[in-house]
Amino acid sequence: MEILRGNAVVGQSGGPTAAINATLAGVIRGALQAKGEGFINTLYGMRNGVEGFLREDLIDLTEIFSDAGKLKTLTTTPAAALGSCRRKLKDYETDAETYARLLEIFKKYDIRYFFYIGGNDSMDTVMKLSKYAANHDYEMRVVGVPKTIDNDLVATDHTPGFGSAAKFVATTMKEVLRDVSVYKMKAVTIVEIMGRDAGWLTASAGLVKLSGGIAPDLVYLPEVAFDPEEFLASVNKTFEDHPAVLVAVSEGIRLADGKYIGEGKGATDAFGHKSLSGAAKVLEELVKERIGCKVRSMELSLTQRCAGHILSKTDIDESLAVGAGAVSAATSGRTGVMMTIDRVPGESYSSTVGCADISTIANEVRGVPREYINAEGNGITEAGLAYLAPLVMGEVDVEYENGLPKHIVL
Amino acid sequence: MEILRGNAVVGQSGGPTAAINATLAGVIRGALQAKGEGFINTLYGMRNGVEGFLREDLIDLTEIFSDAGKLKTLTTTPAAALGSCRRKLKDYETDAETYARLLEIFKKYDIRYFFYIGGNDSMDTVMKLSKYAANHDYEMRVVGVPKTIDNDLVATDHTPGFGSAAKFVATTMKEVLRDVSVYKMKAVTIVEIMGRDAGWLTASAGLVKLSGGIAPDLVYLPEVAFDPEEFLASVNKTFEDHPAVLVAVSEGIRLADGKYIGEGKGATDAFGHKSLSGAAKVLEELVKERIGCKVRSMELSLTQRCAGHILSKTDIDESLAVGAGAVSAATSGRTGVMMTIDRVPGESYSSTVGCADISTIANEVRGVPREYINAEGNGITEAGLAYLAPLVMGEVDVEYENGLPKHIVL
Numbered sequence: 001m002e003i004l005r006g007n008a009v010v011g012q013s014g015g016p017t018a019a020i021n022a023t024l025a026g027v028i029r030g031a032l033q034a035k036g037e038g039f040i041n042t043l044y045g046m047r048n049g050v051e052g053f054l055r056e057d058l059i060d061l062t063e064i065f066s067d068a069g070k071l072k073t074l075t076t077t078p079a080a081a082l083g084s085c086r087r088k089l090k091d092y093e094t095d096a097e098t099y100a101r102l103l104e105i106f107k108k109y110d111i112r113y114f115f116y117i118g119g120n121d122s123m124d125t126v127m128k129l130s131k132y133a134a135n136h137d138y139e140m141r142v143v144g145v146p147k148t149i150d151n152d153l154v155a156t157d158h159t160p161g162f163g164s165a166a167k168f169v170a171t172t173m174k175e176v177l178r179d180v181s182v183y184k185m186k187a188v189t190i191v192e193i194m195g196r197d198a199g200w201l202t203a204s205a206g207l208v209k210l211s212g213g214i215a216p217d218l219v220y221l222p223e224v225a226f227d228p229e230e231f232l233a234s235v236n237k238t239f240e241d242h243p244a245v246l247v248a249v250s251e252g253i254r255l256a257d258g259k260y261i262g263e264g265k266g267a268t269d270a271f272g273h274k275s276l277s278g279a280a281k282v283l284e285e286l287v288k289e290r291i292g293c294k295v296r297s298m299e300l301s302l303t304q305r306c307a308g309h310i311l312s313k314t315d316i317d318e319s320l321a322v323g324a325g326a327v328s329a330a331t332s333g334r335t336g337v338m339m340t341i342d343r344v345p346g347e348s349y350s351s352t353v354g355c356a357d358i359s360t361i362a363n364e365v366r367g368v369p370r371e372y373i374n375a376e377g378n379g380i381t382e383a384g385l386a387y388l389a390p391l392v393m394g395e396v397d398v399e400y401e402n403g404l405p406k407h408i409v410l
Numbered sequence: 411m412e413i414l415r416g417n418a419v420v421g422q423s424g425g426p427t428a429a430i431n432a433t434l435a436g437v438i439r440g441a442l443q444a445k446g447e448g449f450i451n452t453l454y455g456m457r458n459g460v461e462g463f464l465r466e467d468l469i470d471l472t473e474i475f476s477d478a479g480k481l482k483t484l485t486t487t488p489a490a491a492l493g494s495c496r497r498k499l500k501d502y503e504t505d506a507e508t509y510a511r512l513l514e515i516f517k518k519y520d521i522r523y524f525f526y527i528g529g530n531d532s533m534d535t536v537m538k539l540s541k542y543a544a545n546h547d548y549e550m551r552v553v554g555v556p557k558t559i560d561n562d563l564v565a566t567d568h569t570p571g572f573g574s575a576a577k578f579v580a581t582t583m584k585e586v587l588r589d590v591s592v593y594k595m596k597a598v599t600i601v602e603i604m605g606r607d608a609g610w611l612t613a614s615a616g617l618v619k620l621s622g623g624i625a626p627d628l629v630y631l632p633e634v635a636f637d638p639e640e641f642l643a644s645v646n647k648t649f650e651d652h653p654a655v656l657v658a659v660s661e662g663i664r665l666a667d668g669k670y671i672g673e674g675k676g677a678t679d680a681f682g683h684k685s686l687s688g689a690a691k692v693l694e695e696l697v698k699e700r701i702g703c704k705v706r707s708m709e710l711s712l713t714q715r716c717a718g719h720i721l722s723k724t725d726i727d728e729s730l731a732v733g734a735g736a737v738s739a740a741t742s743g744r745t746g747v748m749m750t751i752d753r754v755p756g757e758s759y760s761s762t763v764g765c766a767d768i769s770t771i772a773n774e775v776r777g778v779p780r781e782y783i784n785a786e787g788n789g790i791t792e793a794g795l796a797y798l799a800p801l802v803m804g805e806v807d808v809e810y811e812n813g814l815p816k817h818i819v820l
Contacts, residue, residue: 016589048594079588086593171719171814178489178817179426179716183496184458189712211812212819301708302599306589309581310719312813392813402621403722403802404581407588409622 006112017161026323163315313394427571436733573725723804
């Protein structure tokens with residue numbers, strides 16, 4: 001195989017996760033190795049994704065991270081250190097100008113490797129750019145590296161960033177269970193967890209049951225239509241067992257007619273996604289009116305996607321591995337692909353890094369399969385917990401400075 | 411000094427903290443030592459505070475915790491392992507019957523040492539019980555052990571449980587700062603932190619500045635009247651520096667006329683405290699209307715008082731020490747006292763355990779002194795940060811089981 005020599009660029013896009021910088025650290029590690037092998041000279045970081053790239057807002061990561069200590073700190077710094085953007089490239093046919101500008105910058109900086117770390121919308125960018133480069137006779141390898149706390153990308157067993165978010169969510173549910181269990185009084189606590197279309201993160205709340213916790217008593221995901229009467233009946237039934245009822249709900253739960261429970265508060269983001277809030281609040285009001293007991297709702301909000309102080313070692317190891325793997329895949333000639341984590345079948349958990357054609361991935365959403373949700377639609381099955389459990393395993397030593405986790409700011 | 415021999419009982423009361431079980435572990439450790447010294451035979455735990463004691467709902471802690479491993483797990487289990495209650499003893503004059511019943515149980519179980527771990531309302535119980543015992547010729551030593559994330563008890567430099575909550579709050583603020591800084595777009599994020607009358611926990615958000623963080627940009631405490639116009643002007647002024655503005659507010663911030671910002675949502679608890687929520691939400695609406703930029707509010711809610719997975723070593727060490735110290739104080743003849751943490755003056759931080767007459771403590775609230783708050787009333791001074799910084803120092807190794815923190819359930 002012919003060696004493609006030149007420079008590389010990496011960007012981050014979409015919402016933050018606690019592991020997206022571990023993946024960046026993996027790409028940097030891979031690029032430093034590829035430099036030694038003669039493939040990549042400089043690895044640039046684009047600030048704020050393609051938006052910054054179009055402004056030529058680039059920093060030299062090869063230089064900054066010649067210090068291994070910094071790379072370690074980057075690995076456990078939450079949220080996109082390069083900054084992010086929500087810009088989705090339009091189709092070439094409708095915005096040729098932007099593509100021409102991109103090509104101009106590629107040529108100016110001799111960019112031959114393009115790595116983009118992000119979720120579904122970022123994979124769409126990878127698909128468009130790889131097609132564009134191929135159709136315009138510019139040799140460049142474009143590789144997507146997944147990240148999303150939503151775990152909703154197809155073709156990969158799970159996504160980097162999900163395991164750490166799941167560990168934070170399950171840990172918090174376990175701690176909230178301790179908290180709400182101190183009183184003897186009947187009380188319902190409803191915890192709202194991120195997940196617009198896919199309930200993976202909410203499902204991870206169910207992991208508390210694996211370590212002796214009785215809760216959460218009820219778990220509701222967007223994959224199953226939400227029935228308010230079933231919910232009220234299930235709360236009342238749980239009161240027969242114990243006074244503190246703990247409920248986990250996805251922000252995106254919907255009624256049978258498809259209407260979001262929290263719809264009233266929605267606004268629309270740049271991708272046409274509804275910004276949801278308030279599903280738990282709506283259920284709080286429902287319990288207040290119909291059951292009349294003490295009830296509290298809470299949203300885990302931003303903390304669940306940026307809690308870098310509690311990381312899953314499995315997730316961070318895999319996030320590093322897919323980052324480094326992206327560079328190997330590109331230098332081996334792959335383009336228009338997304339890196340994947342492939343679960344190795346067997347008794348104990350292990351995984352390998354793979355890659356899949358991007359056109360099969362972009363804009364597809366993978367929900368929680370029905371067999372991971374119980375028949376009643378209000379809990380997670382053993383099969384679901386067996387899938388989730390390995391992903392939160394292991395702890396990462398985080399560096400502290402003045403009593404707080406140490407972060408790197410680029 | 412004459413040795414008072416008999417049994418002991420310990421209870422927990424008030425809202426949970428992440429360190430209240432470390433204090434319980436300290437009392438157990440102290441009781442096991444006092445057993446060897448001939449003072450205490452059995453240490454009972456009362457379930458759900460005095461409420462459970464009145465039902466004789468007691469467990470033998472001396473027996474359960476003969477296993478040192480269990481004591482270690484208890485130390486890092488959040489929220490009251492014995493359960494809690496919100497019952498405040500009435501005055502003897504108005505409820506002699508309850509006191510007679512208490513005395514009957516004291517005699518039945520030969521209770522000579524009574525330890526009560528809690529906040530302000532619990533210290534009121536300690537005061538009443540110690541007076542009652544003294545006035546009714548029943549020799550019993552009654553010692554209060556403070557705990558509250560609010561840090562609002564007088565006579566002690568700070569309260570057990572505060573340091574760990576402060577570490578969680580400051581860590582979360584630092585992580586949220588990373589999260590909100592990834593976009594270039596103007597946006598305001600308002601984080602609501604617990605604190606009805608005292609802003610200590612919200613002030614701890616300011617610690618992010620000590621480790622290189624630019625935020626929080628604005629910090630509002632209940633100790634200073636909140637001025638909406640100053641707030642809007644300060645947000646606009648901060649936009650001149652950077653696009654992501656991060657604001658920390660206490661749930662209890664009030665207007666100059668004393669009206670709570672979040673008053674509309676208040677309900678009253680058993681002590682006549684208003685259960686507040688919504689200060690951040692109200693400010694979110696204000697920013698939306700008057701500035702019109704992207705704005706988000708979030709409440710740290712229960713997580714800030716039960717996040718046992720991130721503990722301040724200073725806090726946990728001191729929580730254990732005041733627990734053990736309570737037993738020594740009682741066996742040395744002290745009664746009607748609350749244990750205190752006394753800061754030793756000097757360059758580097760150290761503390762000793764002391765005790766103070768309960769009548770000077772109960773029902774007093776210690777707010778953040780004005781010199782810890784800047785002149786504008788929207789930030790924490792260097793003196794304030796110097797007071798707070800040592801309290802979040804050090805990390806505690808927490809045991810994990812199936813990827814989640816291990817807890818003990820009694």
